[in-house]
Amino acid sequence: MAETPGSALQARLGRAYLGWRSFAANPLAMVGLGIVVTLVLIAIAAPLLATHSPLAQDLSNRLQPPSAIHWLGTDELGRDIYSRIIYGARITLMIVGLVAVLVAPIGLLIGTVAGYLGGWIDTVLMRVTDVFLAFPRLILALAFVAALGPGIQNAVIAIALTTWPPYARIARAETLTLRNTDFINAARLQGASAVRIVWRYVVPLCLSSVIVRVTLDMAGIILTAAGLGFLGLGAQPPSPEWGAMISAGRKFILDQWWIATIPGLAICIVSLGFNLLGDGLRDVLDPKQR
């Protein structure tokens, strides 16, 4: 940690290190990080961690409580719940990752362009944003499914289409406050084009808010995906998606509670993890501390 960094890379790493130290000082944030990292590791190592195949049915062993062989019991078709949870982590991660990767850049782009250029471009883009904001997620998902058929890809698209508007709003609000600062004026006075200013000056400053918002939204995305799965609109059987598992377990909730409860707990823990992580990130990246 040099006081006088010797290169651009060293300067950036120095700042990142200070940010990490600040984050690590927050115990709840570290818990959140731990949960998310665990989720990622489980998803990656699924074949190694699972004890059975998630799709193998064994009708003679159906509805078994947790035991030494089946650590979390079996479901209505005799499939090992533990292994299904493990493989389900992959699906959850994929949904969350795809949505985030689609939603953040689109929202950021639309918001910064609208905020910086102003005028009719701003009006048009913001009204488009309003249109998408007006759609309730599940209704749109139903519409998509009706049009294109059920499945994970369509579920992801439906979620993404209704999730990006708030990011555009956040980005636009930040851009509006930045637009008249002297460092932007200085860039204009050097002859920088609007594209350069938006991409190299405005976007880096909006990134923190967007990252924090994405992390905090993840819980909501997971729940929506689970809801779609619950309605049979998301991942299709026999895919071990957690929401679909809850739906299937509904019928047995009184006597074989583990079939619905365990995927529910998984969703709960992962959502909590993302929330804690998002809170911790916000504390570190908060503009007051810039």
Place this chain on the structure above:
Amino acid sequence: MIEIDGLNVVFGTGPRTVHAARNVSCHVAAGESFGLVGESGSGKSTVLRALSGLNPDWTGRMTVAGEALQRRRPKSFHKRVQMVFQDPYASLHPRHTVDRILLEPLLIHGLDDREQRVLRALDEVGLGPRFRYRFPHQLSGGQRQRVAIARALILEPSVLLLDEPTSSLDVSIQAEILNLLWRLRRERKLTYVLVSHNLAVIAHMCDRLAVMNAGRIVEELDVAALRAGAFTQPYTRQLFEASRGYDRAAADKFVTFD
């Protein structure tokens, strides 16, 4: 070098119109240091912003080095005219290192030999290469202003517009920055347009000055006349008296000029 003729800047519409600059006309010779002094709302910053191109809504005629200025400025204009802002904390991008801040103008204009230019610019403003990879929040106010000056000069302009460059700085730091600006002007034969509310700073740095009030130029005079007290307008006299420190008798005679 700079000619301003009948400049008018109006903000807002209807009942909330503000006529920020009214028929402002003045000229600045090449190599001269020209001061615009006035209190808040006098229009001095408005004139500077219109001249720099930051504010495209003006009417009138302005020429720099013989070329008439349009609403949009070509890139060549920015190579010739640069600006230093008042608040050193706000004029540097918080996420860019000093190196990046100085490279930007070079990249925008496609200049080569960038490494040497950056090092030279840092050297000229009295900051060594060890400041190159620091972030703005790691610099003091005076150091940030030096970086802002280096950034303005790295394109080798011939005109420097200075908007209250030392108003946010402590007195001892102000002296250093004023000395730096003084030296740079002599060495590079620059033309300065300096805006300030501080008459003493203007008297120190400029050859000629214009006093502004409520959007108009009230009086134009050269610095020798100012120091000798040879002003003709009561507003100038009032400003001069107020700048010399508190005088109970004088304060009682102050009026609001509209």
Place this chain on the structure above:
Amino acid sequence: MSEPLLTVEDLRVLFPGPHGTVEAVRGVSFTVGREKLGIVGESGSGKSMTGRAILKLVPSPGIVTARRLTFGDVDITAADQRTMRDIRGRRISMVMQDPKFSLNPVMTVGKQIAEAYLVHADASAAAARQRALELLAAVRIRDPERVYDLYPHEVSGGMGQRVMIAMMLVPDPDLLIADEPTSALDVTVQMQVLAIIDDLVMKRGMGLIFISHDLNLVASFCDRILVMYGGRIVESCRAAELHRARHPYTRGLLAALPRFDRPPAELPVLNRDPSWLTGPEVPG
């Protein structure tokens, strides 16, 4: 000279932090009587903290210690919150830099002055309004009735600062602490506001502590001056004798100011001698 209003001996303000303790004020001693005392310093000199320490308004985690800090017969270091609340406003008042940030934006200015009156006196709303109007006139606002009903964002900077002064003088304090009260104002308005402060201080026999970074202004406005550097007082003199100041920092500051009567040349740059931070404490 009469008994001093405020006596300060060895005042220290510390801010403990993760990277060590920051000493904002390091052993400041002075007295203030019914006079205008100016405290001058650059940023980081500790002048604002000194003003706040007197009223125990130092933000946490600051710690204030002093060998003696007495206001009349009250020992401020030992005073509890109730005693301090009684003193603040009623016996010692404070005016700060920017009225935009000190006035309540959702209340008319007249109402705010009336409120200040009601806090310290048991009176009817009508009496409070009357007093507020009187004070607005005392700070030379030409149309008190009209200004009474204006909101802070509707008045100019100079008028806002005059309203602040009126508010602070409502309870008739003995000592006024003014922290850069005119720095945000235009130079002619500055003079007018200072004239008002001058009159009020003289007429009521108040003491005034005027904190500023503007050496010239303080020298022309105040009776006595204290120059602070690095948390200590390095110079104490009568305002009229400032040009004969002895400490190299003061001389350096005076020399570094651009002046009308000097031909433009390089301004002598202040060379900060580290020994200034450890020199003997100068009592004010």
